[in-house]
Amino acid sequence: xxxxxxxxxxxxxxxxxxxxxxxxxxxxxxxxxxxxxxxxxxxxxxxxxxxxxxxxxxxxxxxxxxxxxxxxxxxxxxxxxxxxxxxxxxxxxxxxxxxxxxxxxxxxxxxxxxxxxxxxxxxxxxxxxxxxxxxxxxxxxxxxxxxxxxxxxxxxxxxxxxxxxxxxxxxxxxxxxxxxxxxxxxxxxxxxxxxxxxxxxxxxxxxxxxxxxxxxxxxxx
Numbered sequence: 663x664x665x666x667x668x669x670x671x672x673x674x675x676x677x678x679x680x681x682x683x684x685x686x687x688x689x690x691x692x693x694x695x696x697x698x699x700x701x702x703x704x705x706x707x708x709x710x711x712x713x714x715x716x717x718x719x720x721x722x723x724x725x726x727x728x729x730x731x732x733x734x735x736x737x738x739x740x741x742x743x744x745x746x747x748x749x750x751x752x753x754x755x756x757x758x759x760x761x762x763x764x765x766x767x768x769x770x771x772x773x774x775x776x777x778x779x780x781x782x783x784x785x786x787x788x789x790x791x792x793x794x795x796x797x798x799x800x801x802x803x804x805x806x807x808x809x810x811x812x813x814x815x816x817x818x819x820x821x822x823x824x825x826x827x828x829x830x831x832x833x834x835x836x837x838x839x840x841x842x843x844x845x846x847x848x849x850x851x852x853x854x855x856x857x858x859x860x861x862x863x864x865x866x867x868x869x870x871x872x873x874x875x876x877x878x879x880x881x882x883x
Contacts, residue, residue: 663689663820663851664710669719671705671875679705681875683719687853692846694862695855697872703855704748706872707822710853711745712736723820741769744813744850746823750805752797752812758784759793762812769816783811786841788834802829810838814845821845823854827861839865 664687671680680702687693695703708714709721712728721729728739752761759780766776784790787807797805806829813821821842827835843865846852856862862869871879 663687663691663724664853665722666706666709667720667722669709669716669721671702671709671714672717678717678875680709680716683875683877685870685877685880687851689724689851690846690849692842692852692867693854694867694869695853695872696857696859696862696869697878698857700874701872702875703872704824705875707745707824707853707855710820711743711822712739737768741765741816742819744816744818744821744845746806746809746813746821746826748824748828750797750809752805752808754797756796757793758789758795758797758800758808761797761808762815765812765816779815780811783815786814786837787811788837803831803834806830807834807838810841814841817845817848818850821850821852821854823852825855825857827856827858835861836864 666683666685669680669683670678672678695706697703705714709716712731716729720727731739762780762784763776766779781790784793787810789804789807792800792804797808806826810826827838830838842852866883868883869881870877
């Protein structure tokens with residue numbers, strides 16, 4: 663499903679965020695990316711969703727070389743992705759409902775279908791009572807759950823999540839992980855960056871460890 667071949671990403675001439683990374687994530691897998699801060703986890707996710715371009719190397723998604731996509735084709739690629747950014751990237755002028763509905767609107771879904779799907783996913787993350795609020799009226803943990811809901815509402819082929827449980831209490835973390843497990847059971851490929859070792863022990867899956875921009879380990883569940 664996702665293949666990286668000798669991928670390097672340099673933000674400065676003498677400093678690589680990623681160096682010669684080669685890995686494969688099969689369709690329907692649930693994979694953790696782990697490693698210390700600065701290891702390259704976020705950069706790797708940004709490359710997969712074309713938020714950044716690699717300096718060298720190739721990235722294939724479902725057999726398609728996404729490093730060669732023109733800018734106008736990237737939005738089409740992202741229609742099949744669910745993305746939970748570390749900084750949420752919510753639209754502050756839109757309500758919670760409108761934020762979660764946005765990717766469905768981009769897909770051209772019918773209004774009645776959008777309303778049903780958005781309400782159901784907000785109920786799953788425990789925010790159906792906040793649907794008319796704006797992001798700045800929410801706590802950090804609530805904003806994070808809105809971001810998770812927005813990623814899941816499209817039933818994505820691939821879910822990319824960057825520290826999606828970082829600001830959540832243990833009970834909500836468990837609920838979110840159960841949602842990710844459910845999406846994975848329905849066929850979504852999940853790649854989740856986390857430094858939370860207790861979470862990995864609680865929900866064991868394949869673990870790809872990064873260190874200083876390189877793959878330092880690849881451990882099966």
